[in-house]
Amino acid sequence: MIAVRNLTKQYRDHKAVDNVSFDVRAGETLILLGTSGSGKTTTLKMINRLIEPTSGTITINGVDACKRSPHELRREIGYVIQETGLFPHYTIAENIALVPRVLNWDEQRIQTRVRELMNRLRLPETYLNAYPGQLSGGQRQRVGLARALAAQPSILLMDEPLGALDPVTRSHIRREFRQLDELRQKTIVMVTHDVQEAFELGDRVGLMDGGQMQQIGTPQDLLLRPATEFVRQFFADQWLPLQLHTFSLHDLSPYLPHEPTYHPETMLLPGPTRLAEALGHLSGAKSISFETNNQFVTVHLTTIWPALSQLLERQSA
Numbered sequence: 556m557i558a559v560r561n562l563t564k565q566y567r568d569h570k571a572v573d574n575v576s577f578d579v580r581a582g583e584t585l586i587l588l589g590t591s592g593s594g595k596t597t598t599l600k601m602i603n604r605l606i607e608p609t610s611g612t613i614t615i616n617g618v619d620a621c622k623r624s625p626h627e628l629r630r631e632i633g634y635v636i637q638e639t640g641l642f643p644h645y646t647i648a649e650n651i652a653l654v655p656r657v658l659n660w661d662e663q664r665i666q667t668r669v670r671e672l673m674n675r676l677r678l679p680e681t682y683l684n685a686y687p688g689q690l691s692g693g694q695r696q697r698v699g700l701a702r703a704l705a706a707q708p709s710i711l712l713m714d715e716p717l718g719a720l721d722p723v724t725r726s727h728i729r730r731e732f733r734q735l736d737e738l739r740q741k742t743i744v745m746v747t748h749d750v751q752e753a754f755e756l757g758d759r760v761g762l763m764d765g766g767q768m769q770q771i772g773t774p775q776d777l778l779l780r781p782a783t784e785f786v787r788q789f790f791a792d793q794w795l796p797l798q799l800h801t802f803s804l805h806d807l808s809p810y811l812p813h814e815p816t817y818h819p820e821t822m823l824l825p826g827p828t829r830l831a832e833a834l835g836h837l838s839g840a841k842s843i844s845f846e847t848n849n850q851f852v853t854v855h856l857t858t859i860w861p862a863l864s865q866l867l868e869r870q871s872a
């Protein structure tokens with residue numbers, strides 16, 4: 556869907572982005588991760604031509620992005636930024652309706668779409684006529700996302716969309732993002748410097764440094780098969796929490812004692828639930844269960860840690 560080839564952006568004698576190539580498949584979430592100044596935002600902004608590349612190509616659905624009008628391109632690609640970029644003197648409804656109005660949708664269709672998005676993003680309809688200043692940071696962030704989704708773009712670019720929020724709200728909204736059907740079907744490129752966020756939301760992660768792509772792969776690839784010493788070091792101090800975000804209850808299954816009966820009083824979770832989330836549930840319940848290969852597996856606090864240690868040992872062997 557998006558093919559980036561040998562992309563470079565040069566400012567005087569400094570290469571902000573240096574010969575970067577990657578693909579983003581339809582429906583995939585690719586996270587651009589890296590320290591400050593590593594070239595993530597510049598790469599993202601070249602995709603919708605907010606920044607023009609010095610050299611290299613970007614092809615979107617088989618068409619060279621540089622051969623298209625930037626305005627037309629940006630109408631088709633949703634864009635979410637940290638400060639949300641909401642217009643303070645427009646109501647929430649007017650902010651969300653911005654692109655559909657530019658595209659001349661009829662008023663009834665706009666109203667229906669605005670309400671639909673507000674419902675999906677859990678924004679009460681009483682906020683329709685409120686102004687951005689009357690909302691909390693987390694709510695404004697949801698409005699920013701609703702605005703980017705309004706005209707149903709197939710591609711969404713997000714630059715630190717949760718960067719301005721406190722850690723608790725951030726992790727809450729992150730969970731909501733993952734569960735949102737509207738986002739599941741989108742091709743997403745998202746910039747963050749938060750490693751856990753990258754591992755939680757990314758199908759694949761591209762780690763950048765000094766304008767170059769150091770490695771691109773699944774979270775497991777980066778963690779367990781680092782291409783360079785830089786990649787290994789980058790994740791070293793968060794190795795365990797990242798593993799918990801990488802592996803699911805399914806992955807743990809071979810190392811858990813399989814009890815013959817399913818305890819109906821336990822909390823039932825889907826098998827793909829990541830271990831970090833499963834542990835969160837387990838801390839508030841005696842046990843959790845999940846289904847794998849047509850049988851239920853029950854997990855207790857006393858059985859999860861030995862199983863996890865075996866799983867990690869096997870992975871790093």
Ligand SMILES: Nc1ncnc2c1ncn2[C@@H]1O[C@H](COP(=O)(O)OP(=O)(O)OP(=O)(O)O)[C@@H](O)[C@H]1O
Nearest residue numbers: 566570571589590591592593594595596597598748
């Ligand atoms: N307009 C510009 N003129 C000159 N240098 C620039 C310009 N924009 C960005 N740079 C430089 O290019 C490099 C990459 O910047 P970029 O904003 O892409 O990094 P980033 O990884 O997104 O960082 P952050 O996480 O801090 O936003 C930085 O060294 C930055 O100073």
